[in-house]
Each structure stands twice: as C-alpha cells, then as structure tokens.
Amino acid sequence: MNAATSGGYDLVISGGTLVIPGVGQIRSDVAIEGGKITAIGENLASSGAKEVFDAKGKVVLPGIFDPHTHISTERSFEEESETETRAALIGGTTTIGIFLRSLKESYNIHLPIFRKLMDENSYVDSVFHPQIFTAEQIAEIPQYAKDFGIRSFKFYMSGMPGVVDSITDDLLLTGFKTVAALGPDMIACVHCETGSLIDQARVELQKTKEGTLADWERAHPPEAEALAIQTALYLAKIAGAHLYVVHLSSKQGLEVVRTARRNGMRFTVETTTPYLGLESSDSNGFLVKMVPPIREKSHHDALWQGFAEGSINTVGTDNTSRARATKKPEAGLHGARPGIPVMGTHLPALLHYGRERGVPLEILIDRATRAPAKVYGIYPQKGTIAVGSDADLVVVDLELEKVVDAKYLNGFSDFSPFEGKKLKGWPVATIKGGSVVVRDGKIVGKRNGRYLPRQARNAAPDLEWLRRPV
Numbered sequence: 001m002n003a004a005t006s007g008g009y010d011l012v013i014s015g016g017t018l019v020i021p022g023v024g025q026i027r028s029d030v031a032i033e034g035g036k037i038t039a040i041g042e043n044l045a046s047s048g049a050k051e052v053f054d055a056k057g058k059v060v061l062p063g064i065f066d067p068h069t070h071i072s073t074e075r076s077f078e079e080e081s082e083t084e085t086r087a088a089l090i091g092g093t094t095t096i097g098i099f100l101r102s103l104k105e106s107y108n109i110h111l112p113i114f115r116k117l118m119d120e121n122s123y124v125d126s127v128f129h130p131q132i133f134t135a136e137q138i139a140e141i142p143q144y145a146k147d148f149g150i151r152s153f154k155f156y157m158s159g160m161p162g163v164v165d166s167i168t169d170d171l172l173l174t175g176f177k178t179v180a181a182l183g184p185d186m187i188a189c190v191h192c193e194t195g196s197l198i199d200q201a202r203v204e205l206q207k208t209k210e211g212t213l214a215d216w217e218r219a220h221p222p223e224a225e226a227l228a229i230q231t232a233l234y235l236a237k238i239a240g241a242h243l244y245v246v247h248l249s250s251k252q253g254l255e256v257v258r259t260a261r262r263n264g265m266r267f268t269v270e271t272t273t274p275y276l277g278l279e280s281s282d283s284n285g286f287l288v289k290m291v292p293p294i295r296e297k298s299h300h301d302a303l304w305q306g307f308a309e310g311s312i313n314t315v316g317t318d319n320t321s322r323a324r325a326t327k328k329p330e331a332g333l334h335g336a337r338p339g340i341p342v343m344g345t346h347l348p349a350l351l352h353y354g355r356e357r358g359v360p361l362e363i364l365i366d367r368a369t370r371a372p373a374k375v376y377g378i379y380p381q382k383g384t385i386a387v388g389s390d391a392d393l394v395v396v397d398l399e400l401e402k403v404v405d406a407k408y409l410n411g412f413s414d415f416s417p418f419e420g421k422k423l424k425g426w427p428v429a430t431i432k433g434g435s436v437v438v439r440d441g442k443i444v445g446k447r448n449g450r451y452l453p454r455q456a457r458n459a460a461p462d463l464e465w466l467r468r469p470v
C-alpha cells in the first residue's frame, strides 16, 4: 500500500472498506489522479483533494467487469451502446465484454463501426468477442486480432433457429486451432449445447400447448449442455486452445466440469446472475424465458456450490435487451422470445443471493472483477483496486434494500426478470475513469467509455484454476 505523500488529488474516496480480490477487506482511502488510482492509505482526504467522496459505512469494490453481454439484440448498436451501458454503469458495472454478431459477413465491415460507437456512445469500457459462424470468418481471425486488438472469439455449438447459426464440430476444431495459433493468451468462448438433442426435445415439446416456464426447461435438456462441454473440451485439448464455457446452467454440465478438472484439464467456466438468482418456478413466468433456460432449484443449488468451490470461475449477465411488447410473455411456451435485460441487476443479484448463501464477499467480487479481467487480458488495468489501475470503482451499501423495478434500472427495457424481488446490497455511486459518474442511481458525470484494444501477450493468463485442478 502506498501512503499519501503529495496531495493534490482529483478525488479521494474516504472512509470506506475496500474489497480487493486476492487481498481481502481493508479500511482505507483511495486517491485518484488523471483517471488512475495513485494512492491507497489512511487520511488521504486531509491532503487537499479537489473532491472527497465520503464512503463511510460502505464497501468500495473494483468496478464490475461483466464479460458476457449482447448489444443490439432489439434496437440498433448505436442506440443500445448507449442505453445498455447506462444501465450497466448505474448498476456498478464499468467494463463489459460484448459478443458481436455477424452471421455471414466479414467483421471487417462491422468492427470499425462497433469500435467507434463504443468510443463515442458508451458509458463503460468494453472488449469485443466476435461470434464466429463461417469458414471465411475463421480465416480472418488473425486479421481481426491484429487490426482490432481482439484476443477472444465465440462459437455456438447450437444456435437458435432463425436467430443464431450453429457451427459444426469440424469448423469448431478449425476455429480452436486458429485461435490457439495466435498465442497462449487467446480465448475460445463456446456456447455448449448439442443441437440434435435440442431439436429432438423441441419436437417433443410441441405436444405441450400451453405450458409454464418450467416446461421451457425441457426444450434445452441439461444433457445437451453436458455432452457439448465434453465435446468442446476434447476438441480444445486437441487444438491446445483455452476453452471458456459461457453461461453454465446445469448440474449435469457442472459434473462434466468437475470430472475434467480432476483429470487435469485447464479451462474456464462462467455462469450468470440470472442462473444464480432465478428459478423456473418464478412468478414472472415467461418474462424470464431464455436460452439456456432458467432451471429448477437443484441446478440453482449446484451452480452456487460450483461457484463457491471454484469450479465456476467467472460471472456475467448474458444481457439481452427486450421490451415487454416484443418479449411477448403472453405468447407463452412457444411464442415468448428468449433473452432478458439484466445489466442493472447484475451486482445487486450477485450480492443478495450470494450473501444469502453465505458465499464470502471477496469470492463474489473476485468472480465478477479480477477473474474475468485476468482471463480476458485487461488485468490489472481493470478488476482490482491497486496503484496504477484505472480508477473504476463502485461504492455499495450492503444494507440497502430495494424492490427491483425496471423504471430505475435505466436501460431501455420496460421490464426486469427480477422485478418485484427485494434485493439487498445496491451501489450508491459509480466512479468511472476517475470521476463520480453515478450517485444514488442517477448519472451525474460525463460518459467516458472507451473500447479497449488488447495487446498480444506471450503467456497464458495467470489463473489459479489453470495451475491446479479445483
């Protein structure tokens, strides 16, 4: 810890309890200059700071890094790069990973525009994970990496009819080899579900006409997830690729993860706050419909166990914006559209459900900050509170209770799958790029989000779960 020596800070966050992943909880001030953290120590506020934020009685966390979001699922990229990142910032998220989608065209057409929009419109910083669907796109991966500073790509083993295409196992292997050849820091993200099992399940499900949210679980059986993880692990091993399993949703999937880790496989697993916070018996019904589905309690319990023990390493949202009118919950089992807006509830849901389960605060925050920042090559710029790191922080009142209402989440969505639930633990301020930009749920500062091109590193990310099996 560096103590204050000079003063003249732009901003001091004083009197709070810092939660620093890998270090612990420390009562300390944080001083900021030029958008960076420049000192951590006691009584920094007394040395003539331009602005002091009183965080007494609060915890101060690294800005949350949500590695799994979708922008432009309902409205244009231009609109959602503003609305969804505003919701993120107010909820305490200061950096996002965006899964870009171009089903057929080269990303060379889109990347310059996406990058410009994230520089100009966004409230938060961002990294890109282009979703790869064709052999032509695979051939261009080295160029995307070089020209746009991209170190992570995503593959769908099973897409969604009419929305997202699937990639065959042979293309997946070629994709893994292409990614792995670019260096040990490259990440291959995979949506793991086996398509033929889902096709069969969907045919069966047609027999159920009305149905409930719980029936939707049968459209995406957990066996489809478990089998696909096994396949992806095998192919990643052949290719020498770092596999990142996105949004683990089932206990069967978790069992495969545990077995593979015991066998010495090195890979990373993510889940999402909707899977940790919601169950298929939820009274919000088809407002909560998504893919893979929100499942019943035994999966929920298993995911929390996996999270606490370290089988699950990171947590994101899988945010997909929807309006109630186009979500169409009344269209039920077959008609309601999948996808849920959860940017603004990410941190409160993690804190509320995690603390209810007795998961230590440091572990909750590590999975949402340091762990994904390390995986995606932006640590220690992001994901921690340290001298030299970007001054992205969130001040949280762990005792503050609020009933979720889309009105104050500030995305464009007019509903939340968590709506009506009382969550405990909400941000009261977000500091982004060295300024207090959110106070009590309102934007009070200038937006300063930037796209973060990533440098190639000649080393695998330093991750404890890659060094030893959990």
Ligand SMILES: [Zn+2]
Residues within 6 Å of the ligand: 068, 069, 070, 099, 318
């Ligand atoms: Zn997703």
